[in-house]
Amino acid sequence: MTKGRIFSGMQPSGRFHLGNYMGALENWVRLQHEYECFFSIVDLHALTSSYSDTSKLQENVMEMAIDWLSAGLDPEKNVIFVQSHVKEHAELALLLGMSTPLSWLERVPTYKDKLQNWSAQGKDNNTYGFLGYPVLMAADIMLYKATCVPVGEDQSAHLELTREIVRRFNYLYNREVFPEPQAVFSKAKVLPGIDGRKMSKSYGNTIPFGAGPEEMWERIRMMTTDPQRIKKTDPGHPEVCIVYAFHKVFNPEEYEEIGARCRAGEIGCVECKKRLAEKMNALLADIHTKREELSKKPEYIKEVLDYGAQRARKEAEKTMAEVKTAMNVL
Numbered sequence: 283m284t285k286g287r288i289f290s291g292m293q294p295s296g297r298f299h300l301g302n303y304m305g306a307l308e309n310w311v312r313l314q315h316e317y318e319c320f321f322s323i324v325d326l327h328a329l330t331s332s333y334s335d336t337s338k339l340q341e342n343v344m345e346m347a348i349d350w351l352s353a354g355l356d357p358e359k360n361v362i363f364v365q366s367h368v369k370e371h372a373e374l375a376l377l378l379g380m381s382t383p384l385s386w387l388e389r390v391p392t393y394k395d396k397l398q399n400w401s402a403q404g405k406d407n408n409t410y411g412f413l414g415y416p417v418l419m420a421a422d423i424m425l426y427k428a429t430c431v432p433v434g435e436d437q438s439a440h441l442e443l444t445r446e447i448v449r450r451f452n453y454l455y456n457r458e459v460f461p462e463p464q465a466v467f468s469k470a471k472v473l474p475g476i477d478g479r480k481m482s483k484s485y486g487n488t489i490p491f492g493a494g495p496e497e498m499w500e501r502i503r504m505m506t507t508d509p510q511r512i513k514k515t516d517p518g519h520p521e522v523c524i525v526y527a528f529h530k531v532f533n534p535e536e537y538e539e540i541g542a543r544c545r546a547g548e549i550g551c552v553e554c555k556k557r558l559a560e561k562m563n564a565l566l567a568d569i570h571t572k573r574e575e576l577s578k579k580p581e582y583i584k585e586v587l588d589y590g591a592q593r594a595r596k597e598a599e600k601t602m603a604e605v606k607t608a609m610n611v612l
Contacts, residue, residue: 288317288466289428291324291365294342295332298349299488301473301481304531309432309468311354319360320426320594323347323587326365326372327419330412331405347583349491352573361597363590365422370598375414375421377605378447381454382417386446390416391439420444424451424460425598432466441465455608459601471531476505478524492566492573499559502528507551514550525554533561 290310292302313319323346325339332339343364355362365371387393397408423431423444433441441463448460474480475487482488489501505524510516520526520541529537536557543549563570576583606612 285316286318286429287320287426288313288430288432289320289322289423289426289463290432291322291327291422292346293328294323294325294339294346295328296338296342296483297488298346298491299481299483300491300493301475301488303349303353303491304471304473305434306432306468307350307353307355308471310350313432313466314356314360317430320428320597321350321355321360321362322365322422322594323363324365324422327415330409330415331407333409333411343587344580344583347587348573348576351583351586352492352569352576357586357590361590361593362586363594364587367587367591368425368594368598370425370595370602371418371421373602374425374605375418377609377611378421378424378451379414379417381450382420382447386443387413387416390443416440416443417447420447423463424448425601426594427461427597427601428463429461430466431463432468434468438465451608457604457608459604459608473531474524474527476501476524478506492570494570494574495559495563498563498566502555502559502562505555507554508544511551513547515547517547518544520544523551525551525558528558528562529554532565533558536561 290306292306298307310319310321323343325343328339328342329336347362350362351357393413397412419440420443424447431441431444445462448462451460452458473489475482475485476489477485477487479485479487490497493501502525505528507523507525508519509522511518523544526537526541526544529540533540540549540554540557544554
């Protein structure tokens with residue numbers, strides 16, 4: 283028996299990396315056994331930051347679907363679909379936008395921060411679509427009457443806005459159409475980028491999800507280590523070493539031993555990196571193999587997404603019938 287219904291989504295904005303996997307997808311794979319799950323590739327959300335260049339959008343959608351399946355999401359157990367394939371997402375967002383106060387959207391913590399960051403990069407994202415991003419996100423969740431949403435601590439403000447929109451809708455139209463979704467906080471494993479900054483595609487410091495042994499070694503070889511350590515026999519400071527941070531996540535059995543040997547000058551950085559590569563390749567071998575196989579089956583991937591969209595539409599149509607009745611727009 284499941285605990286409730288989950289909705290969650292990811293933007294198809296480029297090649298998936300290990301930080302994305304450890305931060306969210308690994309948790310989804312666990313949650314699919316406990317909840318009824320709707321997982322969506324939210325391509326409409328991707329347009330809020332990349333509306334001027336959509337040349338790789340469909341490729342990114344397909345790649346993300348392959349990533350999800352290779353990680354272990356079951357298309358029979360979960361509803362896996364593309365957001366734009368269910369038109370009710372846009373329809374509900376439009377209707378919710380009619381009653382969502384502008385001040386609610388302007389106070390979202392990430393709104394001004396992202397505008398400033400994008401402006402510094404020469405991007406013009408001061409658009410209606412970006413301002414209304416949280417309304418579309420609320421529509422995504424509410425359309426399936428999700429009772430739970432997996433989030434990190436930094437996303438709780440977005441979910442609270444969804445809860446406020448739910449309360450406002452139910453109050454305005456005097457009907458309990460939508461449940462208030464609760465947060466399912468995940469203890470995500472945070473991975474730094476290979477240069478020590480946050481792992482991000484924009485920094486070019488990622489390790490691609492599903493990387494094979496050669497690509498994995500190439501990325502690990504480039505990892506930042508203790509800058510004060512010149513020779514193998516020099517005492518190291520593993521707490522400032524990115525390789526050591528990865529050992530903590532992927533090689534917990536040897537983590538303490540490697541730290542002690544580094545501090546004593548008994549293990550060199552190259553050997554340390556090679557041991558990490560061996561461990562990561564062994565742990566992620568099945569994912570890499572499955573991803574390689576799925577990459578050769580584009581028709582199967584399309585079938586999975588079409589099947590998911592059909593299942594999602596059935597729920598979406600029922601919800602929209604209730605919404606329109608409540609709002610007298612039938």
